[in-house]
Amino acid sequence: CAVIFAAGYIFYRNVLLSLLLMPFALLYPRIKTKEIIKKRKNELNLQFREALYSLASSLSVGKSIETAIRDSLKELSIQYPDADTYILIELEQINRRVEMNETIEEALIDFAQRSHLEDIINFADVFAICKRTGGNLVQVIKNTSEIISEKIDTKQEINLLLMEKRLEHKVLNLMPILIVILLSSSAEEFMAPVFSEPAGRAAMTFSLVLFAAAYFISKKIMDIEV
Structure with a gap:
């Protein structure tokens, strides 16, 4: 608001x-919420890849998928000491549902639907098909983990390439405000009509609209999905 x-x-x-502009501050929580959700999804996707590595290792030595998930939970608990880590919570929930005689496929599909992550949803669907048809689960898990790894690596490369552009984006966003402050302090008589005349205020309103549009458009351009 400030x-x-x-x-x-x-x-x-x-x-x-200035007070009339305050309601626009209500948009900030929605924007911030989207950023937090996106960050959490990225973290969960990364943690899910580590879980798949652990599952593939357990399945390759002949363990059942139920036992492999329990072992993965133990291994990941060492890698992620925080009990509130997303993948630990999800694996714990899957284990509980399996103990309550729910099928592993149903538990995974429920996890996938709640995650809203394409990779996890695709994995759950393929996993369910493999369980029904007797497919090679180890190969499916390895392929899925490789695909996720490639996406994560590509995303990291894009972020590195855009790092400088993001800094430029922040600087350019401040430029209109700095220019107005500079002109207001160094040329008060020149800027006086802009702040007092209806045409001047209309021009400032138009400038603010362009400023906001440029901010959101440039942010959208740099938000590249893989």
């Missing part, structure tokens, strides 16, 4: 008009 008010005051030099 940021919106400050930006409004810089562009309008009017407390009332």
Whole structure:
């Protein structure tokens, strides 16, 4: 709210008009929530890959999938000491459901649907088919882990390439505000009509709209999905 008010005051030099912009601050929680969800999905995807490595290792020595999941939970508990780690919570829940005589396929499909991650959903579907038809589970798990690894590596490479552009994006977002502050302090008479005349305020409003549009468009361009 304070940021919106400050930006409004810089562009309008009017407390009332700045207060009228305050409702736009309600958009921030929604934007922040999307960012948090995306971050958590990326973390879960990375942790799921590690779980698949552990599952493949256990299955390759002849263990059942139920036993392999229990062993994976123990191994990952060492790798991720925090009990609130997403994959530990999910594996624990899968184990409980299996102990309650629910099939492993149903437990995995439920996990996949709640994760909203394409890789996990695809894995759960293929896993269910393999269980019904007697397919090679070890190979399926290895293939899935390789696909996820390739996606993660590609995403990391893209992030490295965009790191400099993201810094430029932040600097350019500040430039309009800095220019207005500079002109207001160094050329007060020149900027006075902009803050007092209706045409000037209309121009400032149009500038704010362009500023906001440029911010969201540039952010969307750099948000590359793999």
